[in-house]
Amino acid sequence: MTNHHDDNGLESTRPLTRRERRGLERLGEAQAQRQAAQKRAAEALAAEKRAAEARAAEQRAEARRRAAERRAAERRVAELRAEQQRQAAEHRAAEEARLRAQRAEAERVEEARRLEAARAEAAHLEAERREAERLAAERLAAQRRAAQEARRLEAERADEARAEAARADEARAEALRARAPRAAHRLPGSPAAAHRLPETRSSEAGPGKLRGFPGGSSDRVAPEAPPAVGGQRALGAALNRSRPRGHAALILVCLAVAAIIILPLALSIVNGKSPASTAMASPAATMLPADTPLDQAMSVSGRVGARPVVKLKAPLSAPSSLIKDTLITGEGRALQPGDAALLSIATFSGTDGKNTTTPGADSEGNEHTGRRLVSVSVDQASLNELTDIVKGTTEGTRLVLRGPVVVDGATSTEITVIDVLPTLASGTAVAPVAGMPAVIPGDSGGVTLSLAGLPAPTRSTAAVLIQGAGEQVHSDSRIIARVQAISWTDGSVITNDYGAKVLPVAVDLSNAKTYAGLRNHLVDVPVGSRVVLALPADQARGDRPVAVVVDILAIEDPKTDASGAGPGATPTIGSDPEISSPAPAATAGN
Structure with a gap:
């Protein structure tokens, strides 16, 4: 039974029929299915x-992971x-410190060299002064000896004149004593006797009275002057005057000695030349030995x-073997066998110092300046006997060699100046x-160019x-x-x-x-510089932009002949012919 409402609105308590129950059940099942479907x-x-x-x-x-990875990549x-x-x-910073240290060391070495040169110059001047004083003292002593000899000779001549x-x-x-007895036998009034005695006195007595004549005081007869000799005769003949005597002769002899000895010494001192340098400059000066110390034999000027x-300072005699002197010691790397070397070579005559470097000439006959710039490898094939000389030498060094050479059949000295130039930028x-x-x-000595994401x-x-x-x-430099x-x-x-x-x-x-x-940007750049360039295609090969780094090591002299490379002396050529060409190489044994 269930409660329900009837048509009148009153609640009914009658029982449900089977159909009603089935309807209610189906209605509940449908509602449950709907609820289950809604739930599902x-x-x-x-x-x-x-x-x-x-x-x-x-x-x-x-x-977030990708962003973290991107941030990590950016961070890396x-x-x-x-x-x-x-x-x-x-x-x-290390390179700057090294360069500063090199400059400081170079300044210290240069200052020490200047001080040493100043001390050497002072010692040389002191030696010249002492030599001049010694020569002056010798000449003064010679003058005194000459004056004493002149006085002795004059005294001897005076003694001889007095004795004569x-x-x-x-006599x-x-x-007169022999004539006096004969005159006494003549008559006092005899004209002949009276006339002869005064004639005899006037002709023989001279300006003074005769010594030893009875009854009178005897004055000296003037001595006969000695004959003119040596400097007196020459001086008298030059002045066209009679020969002087006594003190006048002595004074003139002293003046002659002064003119001959002291005057040249005074002139040499006034002109700033010592007697030693004057003697060396004279044509009769002897040749210096070939092994004379370099600073006493010559001076070599000009930067490396x-x-x-x-x-x-004087001609040099021919040496029997090669003589090597290091004039300037460089601060660069030491050359080892197989290393590349850049040398500036000049030769000079050991007789007059004239530059004898073999000149190159163009078709018009114009010669280049007196040095040769060569790029070689430090090995026997390139340098022959110079290999042992250059090996171990530091870049920036100047060597001076003296060796024998045959010129016109005669053996003389040839002087060779070799500058070992840096092979990297050195400024x-x-x-x-x-x-x-x-x-x-x-x-x-290698370098690496890095573009590091730079735009072209x-x-x-x-x-x-x-x-x-x-x-x-310059714009036309090689x-x-x-x-x-x-x-x-x-x-x-x-x-x-x-x-x-x-x-x-x-x-x-x-x-x-x-x-x-390169032709536009390298003009006016000094030797020793390193330059980096960024070039678009039209400033390079025309097909692509390029980055270039250049170390400028040297400038060839005008009209330099780049031919004559000996065996093994051919330099490496850059793979791009629009940039580089072979550097001049040394003839073997040059």
Whole structure:
């Protein structure tokens, strides 16, 4: 039974029929099914929502992971760049410290050399002064001896004259005594006697009375002067006067000695030349021995790498073997067998110091200056006997060799001046410029160009990394250099002439085939500099932009002949002919 409402709104308590019960049951089942379907749908929706949320969470986690990885990569790149910058800064600081130390050492050595030169000059001047004093003292002593000899000779002549006069007086007195008895026998009034005696007195007595004549005081007869000899005769003849006597003769002899001895000494002192240097400069001066110390035999002027000038202090005799002197000791690397070397060589005559370097001449007959610039390898094939001389020598050194040479069938001395030039830039380090390729020094003289993500250049630019102090490059110069060029497109090396055993190359700035960027930016750069360049395609080969680093080592003299390379002396040539060509090489044994 169940309660239900009837049509009148009153609650009824009659029992349900079977149909009603089945309807109510079906109605409950349908409602339960709807509720179950709703529940399943809600559960499916919740599951789908949870899956979507899980997928979103996974996506967010993946994004966070990727962002973390990207930040880590950026951090690693930044750390790598910072490390590279730190290493570059440390290397620059170390290089600057090394260069400062080298400059300080060079200044110390130069100051010591100047002091040594000043002491040597002072010692030389003191020796000249003492030599001049000694020669003056000797000449003064010679003058005194000459004066004493003149006085002695004059005294001897006076004694001889007095003795001769005394003998003459005795002879006259004897003659008068012999005549006196004969005159006494004549008559006092005899005209002949009266006339003869006064005649005899007037003719024989002279200006004084006769010594020993009876009854009178005897005055001396004037002595006969000695004959003129030596300097007196020459002086009298030159002055066209009669021969002087007595003190006048002595005075004139002293004046003659002074004119002959003291006057040349005074003139040499006034002119600033010592008697020793005057004697050395005279045509009759003897030749110096071949092994005379270098500073006493000659002076060699001019900076290392420039044309030297030799001034001999006297001709040198021919040596029996080669003599080697180190005039300047360089501060660069020591040359080892197989290393590349850049030499400036000049030869001079040991007779007059004239430059005898074999000249090169063009078609018009114009000769280049007196030195040869050669790029060689330190081995027997390139240098022959010079290998042992150059081996172990430091770059920046000047050597002076003296050896025998046969000229016109006669053996004489040949002087050879060899400058061992640096094979890397050797100036003052300059701070790098932002936006330019980095140049990283490597081992054994090598370098590495790094673009480090720099954009390709649209215009040519250059920056000096090491500032040299040598001669400036001109637009028509042919320079000896080390060159490295890399492609900006893929970083491949186009040419590389760096390395201790790699020979430098020649770059002709007057050649239209040379990179236009090099021809434009290297003008006025001094020797010893390192320059880095960023060149667009139109300033390089025309097909791609390039980065170039150049070390300017030397400038060839005008009209230099680059031919004559001996066996093994052919230098390495850059792989890009538009940059470099062979540097001049040495003939074997030159």
